[in-house]
Amino acid sequence: MRHPAHPRVRTLAQAERRFAIALFAPALLVLVVTTSAPLVYLAWTSLMRLELAMPWLTGFAGLGNYTKMGSDPRFWSSLSLTFVYTASTVVLQVAIGLSLALLVLRIPKGQAALRIAAVLPIVLAPVVVGLFWRTLVLSPDVGLVDVVTRALGLGSHNWLGDPELALISVIAIHTWQWTPFAFLVILASLSALPPDVFEAARIDRASAWQRFVHITLPLIRPAIVIVVILRMMTALSAFAAIFAATGGGPGTATEILNLYAYRTSFTEFNLGYGASLAMVLLVLTLAISFAMFRLRRAR
């Protein structure tokens, strides 16, 4: 193989390349047709005035939809809700998942039980999770949470009907469903650490906190970064559970950008403006993910 110019070697290499292209091309074509082409159409639609309820108004709007956002309070509210929702759910998931993983490694029994229980929320359809919480868990009076708060003397609350509580509730629902993910990934990463590093540190009389900050945390950093990236993507596009639990309400109290784009497009049938909102979410999502990957690679 030292003489790549050798004719037989070259034809072999060519044959492999041709074979590789033949295997990859069909999937590539499907992805271009099913994802990239629709996105071009989305970008085009975002430049249109397109309201299905008022078809006579349809026409090219240029950047009209985008300039309209500047003075649309509902847009700014949905944008800030998106940041609050994403930041709080990701921080909660990582904090709880990490603490739980550290805790579980210290208990003699029950690891397997927790691992199995963790699978349960993850595999459920988010829409089913949203409906369970809306009815069985968060209903006033007979919902599980209300039963607990009443028993503790904290009183009954309208968990999904009160605007401030509703936001906390949908954040809690998301955190309930996806913390097991953070827990499982971080646990897997912790279990794979070499035990002798900790032995050495213990002999050096490093405190538990020092061992955690200077040894454990740097070693599992890659796993945490991956959890953060993936959980951010999911939170930015969260839909079904919020839709099922509050529908974005009461009013617009839980209407993150994703839900605003949906409601504008499919309840108000203003697809032009909806498309421009979806474009903002798209750019935001891609920008955040590429920034995160870059950050990951820089270290």
Next chain:
Amino acid sequence: MKLRTVALTGAASLVLAVWVVPVAWALLTSFKTERDVLAYPPVVVFAPTLANYREVLFGSASILPNLASSLVVSGAATILTMLFAIPAAYALARLALPMKRAGGFYVLATQMLPPVGLIIPYYLILQKLGGLDSYAGLTTIYLTFSLPFAIWLMVSYFEDVPLEMEEAALLDRAGRLRALWYVILPQVRGGIAVTTVFVFLNAWNEFLFAVVLGGNRVRPVTVAMFNFISVEQTLWAKLAAGAMLAMAPVIVIGLLAQRHIVKGLTVGAVKGARR
């Protein structure tokens, strides 16, 4: 020392309860009468009934057609996904594919797209083509999330196959396709099974695409959950029974594939981060 273990076990049990209780409570509720559901304080001991399951399966709001819809769409999407994903993943993992990095990056980028950005153009295009409420339309849009996921998961399994296997097969002057079929694919049989199962699970649980592109004919079971909720009343026990039936397949799959879940959930990002 003992006391600490007790405290830690207690804390772990509390979390365990938080994850399990809502689901267990739903299971319990599915065997209650609608009247028992609304009892306060909530009853744990009650005369169980199968009436909800009977109603949900064979009553006026039967979810059987919806289960069938879900099965057809998820099944078709899974088969198509695997047909395209397996060869593509092999090319990415093992062959001298031109512009390999760019190709892999493109696949990863498609996985990051917010679904709401896709549903708007799909709705408009399918409306023009008369493809709303059709199996073809819904199956096609399911490929947008299942194909990138399946490609990356399969890449990780192909990378685990020892290189010598492949070289031996090629030296044997077997054609490349024959080597792939007879030598490589049997090595990743487990990976194919796990990927198939996860692709199916994701498709089965999908909601946004189904609620927008579906209709009276194609109405997956995730959408049908709203049959039991109306402005006037919520039929809790029926909803619980329907949800239990709808989620039974994914719960079984999840528990069986438990060991593979971490890999299945993180695969794309692990690759993306390494690049």
